[in-house]
Amino acid sequence: xxxxxxxxxxxxxxxxxxxxxxxxxxxxxxxxxxxxxxxxxxxxxxxxxxxxxxxxxxxxxxxxxxxxxxxxxxxxxxxxxxxxxxxxxxxxxxxxxxxxxxxxxxxxxxxxxxxxxxxxxxxxxxxxxxxxxxxxxxxxxxxxxxxxxxxxxxxxxxxxxxxxxxxxxxxxxxxxxxxxxxxxxxxxxxxxxxxxxxxxxxxxxxxxxxxxxxxxxxxxxxxxxxxxxxxxxxxxxxxxxxxxxxxxxxxxxxxxxxxxxxxxxxxxxxxxxxxxxxxxxxxxxxxxxxxxxxxxxxxxxxxxxxxxxxxxxxxxxxxxxxxxxxxxxxxxxxxxxxxxxxxxxxxxx
Numbered sequence: 001x002x003x004x005x006x007x008x009x010x011x012x013x014x015x016x017x018x019x020x021x022x023x024x025x026x027x028x029x030x031x032x033x034x035x036x037x038x039x040x041x042x043x044x045x046x047x048x049x050x051x052x053x054x055x056x057x058x059x060x061x062x063x064x065x066x067x068x069x070x071x072x073x074x075x076x077x078x079x080x081x082x083x084x085x086x087x088x089x090x091x092x093x094x095x096x097x098x099x100x101x102x103x104x105x106x107x108x109x110x111x112x113x114x115x116x117x118x119x120x121x122x123x124x125x126x127x128x129x130x131x132x133x134x135x136x137x138x139x140x141x142x143x144x145x146x147x148x149x150x151x152x153x154x155x156x157x158x159x160x161x162x163x164x165x166x167x168x169x170x171x172x173x174x175x176x177x178x179x180x181x182x183x184x185x186x187x188x189x190x191x192x193x194x195x196x197x198x199x200x201x202x203x204x205x206x207x208x209x210x211x212x213x214x215x216x217x218x219x220x221x222x223x224x225x226x227x228x229x230x231x232x233x234x235x236x237x238x239x240x241x242x243x244x245x246x247x248x249x250x251x252x253x254x255x256x257x258x259x260x261x262x263x264x265x266x267x268x269x270x271x272x273x274x275x276x277x278x279x280x281x282x283x284x285x286x287x288x289x290x291x292x293x294x295x296x297x298x299x300x301x302x303x304x305x306x307x308x309x310x311x312x313x314x315x316x317x318x319x320x321x322x323x324x325x326x327x328x329x330x331x332x333x334x335x336x337x338x339x340x341x342x343x344x345x346x347x348x349x
Contacts, residue, residue, distance in 0.1 A: 021188050025151075025243040028185065031101070034066040034249045039256055042067055042240070043100035045091070046155075048075040050106045051265065052224045053155070056233035057104065058258025061240065065251030070098050072261035078110035079134045088134070091141045094261065095150075102244075103142040103150055104236060106192070108157030108176070109222055112168025128175060135179050143186040151243055152187040153236055154180050158196035159203035161221025166203060169193070188239065195235060196228070207231065 034040050042061060044054035054071030061067035072094055077085040087107070095103075111131070118126040142152045156176055157169035173193055180189035196216060198204035205217045209231060216228030224232065241247055 021190065021239055022242040024185055025188065025239060028243070030243065030245045034244060034246060036065050036251045036254045036256070039065075040067045040102060040240075040244055040246065041098065041100045042069045042102045042104065043072065043094060043098055044069060044104040045072040045094065046106035047073060047077050047108075047110055049109060049157075049222075049224060050104075050155075051075065052226075052229040053104070053106060053232055053236075054260075055258060056226070056229035057236050060230075060233050060237045061246070062256040062258050063252060064246050064249075065254040065256055066246060066249050067240075068256050069258040070094075070100065070261060071258055072264045074264065076110055078107050079138060080111045080114050080131060082110060084110075088137060088141065091138055095141060095144070098261075101150055102153070102240060104153045104155060105138070105142060106155035106157070108169050108172045109160070109165070111172055112157075112160070112165045115168040115171045125171070128171075131172070132175050132179065135176055136182075139179055139183055139187050143183060149186050152180075152183075153190050153239060154187055155190045155232070155236070156192050158192045158217075158224075161203050161205075161217075165222075190236065190239070192232060195232065 032038075040061075042057075044050060044057060046053075051071075051073040054069065054073060058069035058071060061069055072090070074085040074090075076082070077087065079087055114127045114131065116125070116127060120126055120129075139152060139154065142150060142154075144150045154176060156173040160166040160169055170193065173191075177189045177191070180187045194201075196204070196207065203217075203221065205215055205219070205221075206213050207216050207228075208214075209216075209227070211227075214227040214231075215225050216231055217223065218225050237246075
């Protein structure tokens with residue numbers, strides 16, 4: 001049976017008005033004119049999914065010549081206390097250092113294990129009050145004080161292949177969506193779950209795009225393939241363009257490279273990419289997924305490219321919560337299929 005196109009894909013094909021958030025963003029006049037010398041300051045952060053999304057969005061937006069993207073992510077991290085990164089403090093520091101005008105943030109995969117069936121006396125799930133407070137605090141940090149508001153695109157977690165993790169991210173996404181609604185129009189919730197679900201609303205590794213049916217998730221059932229990162233990046237670019245009229249002021253003759261914040265990534269020592277230092281993207285894609293000097297980035301497009309046949313840094317061996325193992329011929333190492341107890345981190349078997 002032929003799969004029906006995902007209901008949110010029209011924005012991916014350039015028909016941005018089909019996405020409800022676009023209409024809300026277009027209600028407000030662009031805050032300022034964008035130029036190459038005064039580009040839109042975009043910051044992308046989160047867990048390992050953001051580590052794929054950030055460069056993809058950075059290439060699309062940077063190719064316009066009027067957007068500079070700063071990428072900051074930490075594999076295995078989440079908002080709940082997991083000992084990997086204190087995102088509340090990190091967000092405060094990054095906002096002060098870069099003063100972005102737009103924030104894109106994605107977490108949730110590594111927080112899924114906190115979701116359980118225990119209810120408090122008032123019938124509220126036991127994990128929810130604290131997590132809701134952590135989400136709301138992050139959103140308030142990102143959007144800034146009343147006299148210095150930012151646009152925040154808060155990206156929910158996509159479907160997961162494992163049942164318990166999928167159930168967890170759906171509950172976390174619900175909290176994120178509700179908190180974002182309270183902070184509209186500055187905070188916009190982007191429903192990645194629906195964007196990456198099949199016609200029945202479930203996990204799928206493939207979606208129909210402009211290039212046909214493409215593999216948008218890698219076989220660990222968690223992470224994006226390059227095509228998947230490009231797909232989500234194109235959707236987010238459509239939202240940014242609706243708010244800031246980026247393409248109207250584009251200067252593609254002078255593309256702007258994206259940069260990675262110092263202390264980002266967290267790639268293991270066995271991997272060939274990731275030193276923890278600030279890095280820039282400078283042209284055509286190299287074998288490790290970053291760009292190498294010489295060739296300007298392609299013009300902006302809402303079309304994606306098919307994932308390469310060779311393994312890239314986004315398709316290296318990974319465990320289910322985002323930690324990366326040394327590069328190997330196989331796509332990823334075996335992963336745990338057993339739900340961890342609340343507060344623990346899944347590990348590779």
